[in-house]
Amino acid sequence: MCRTTNLLLTLISISIFPFFTNGALQPQHQHAHGGGCNPDERATLLSFKKGITSNDANILTSWQGQDCCRWRGVSCSNRTGHVIKLHLRNPNVALDTYGEYDVCGGASALFGEISPSLLSLKHLEHMDLSMNCLLGTNSQIPHLLGSMGNLRYLNLSGIPFTGRVPPHLGNLSKLQYLDLGQDGDYSDMYSTDITWLTKLAFLKFLGMSGVNLSGIVDWPQTLNMIPPLRVIDLSYCLLDSANQSLAHLNLTKLEKLDLSYNDFEHSLASGWFWKATSLKYLDLGQNSLFGQFPDMLGNMTYLQVLDISQNWNGDMMMTGNLKNL
Structure with missing residues (x-):
């Protein structure tokens, strides 16, 4: 049911x-102004890539060369050239023996951490990392996400985090x-106060x-x-x-x-x-x-x-x- x-x-x-x-x-602009991305933002994305310990589905194989705006899952503003969208949702989620989603049990997921380097993407408006196994060292939602103040879209669904939902997410005033969400099942995440949503x-x-x-x-x-x-x-x-x-x-x-x-x-x-x-x-x-x-x-x-x-x-x-x- x-x-x-x-x-x-x-x-x-x-x-x-x-x-x-x-x-x-959704950011509408797909290509960077001037035909290339900002060098500092390219370095930031490569730093994020270093935090990925397993990429068996080769989602990030296109992450090479100078124009990061052409990399898979990356979109830039055609007006400023800044990275405004990071869309790396895992489209092929594995199922366990009970027919439930098993994000960390499939080869298509990204494994590793959500790197603090992403804070350098000051113009990022859209971030979708859903259905991946990006648990880092403590399996909790990184507090750093509450500092990405330009975000309008944040999708972390399916990532099997544990612990308290950080109220720092209330700082994302443009969201x-x-x-x-954990796609129709109970998780080990909790919150005792959701007034930060206001x-x-x-x-x-x-x-x-x-x-x-x-x-x-x-x-x-x-x-x-x-x-x-x-x-x-x-x-x-x-x-x-x-x-x-x-x-x-x-x-x-x-x-x-x-x-x-x-x-x-x-x-x-x-x-x-x-x-x-x-x-x-x-x-x-x-x-x-x-x-x-x-x-x-x-x-x-x-x-x-x-x-x-x-x-x-x-x-x-x-x-x-x-x-x-």
Whole structure:
């Protein structure tokens, strides 16, 4: 069922959020001004390459020669020549014997560390290192990432980090896309306070699937302070409840909310999310929710996908004109 849910999540992401891959969050310029990259930035990328201990898929074999803007996964501004995009996502993730992702078990991943040298890429706007085994020496998310202040897009999903999510990420004030998710499974990452997210005033996409957020009671209030949010994925986060009271919902642009595989165990009707009438996708599966739908469901006319599987809700009645469901 987890695979089916993830597939639905992916399909609807493709259909309603093309700007994350083709629009404003992605640097549009692919070649450097003057036909060559900045020598200091080329040296920085080569220093990053030295921190890669295994590259069996030869992802970085093109990283040679003077023009780093032609290297695989590197894009530069055609106006300034500065490196603005580093996209090294592993596209061929291995699966373990249970059919789950095994990022560090496949030959296609990059192994090594996220080098501190990347701090020298002052103009970097987009960094995607997802689905690689870049754990370094302590397997934690490097605090240095909180100093890359020009980033608008940061994707570290699938990297099996451990330990606390650094609140320093709140310093990335320009960030619009943040994905730390572990692709539908529990991880050894945790956070006891997510108020640092409120510093990300332009955030549209938040993925923290698999990060242990147990004990954080006020998480809906925190997210409600980030009005631009369109996508929230807090599946497998061990959240205790979703029945907090929000006097006024600021998340008027929210289109996708995944709260599956948490520990709510309360009345379905008491969830704060029924106020989010802009939602197109709502996943509440595997939460021990019970009772019937609230009348507010009838106001969610944009809803295309509603997953309430694996809850205690055998006698539910659905009302309203949900013509897009």
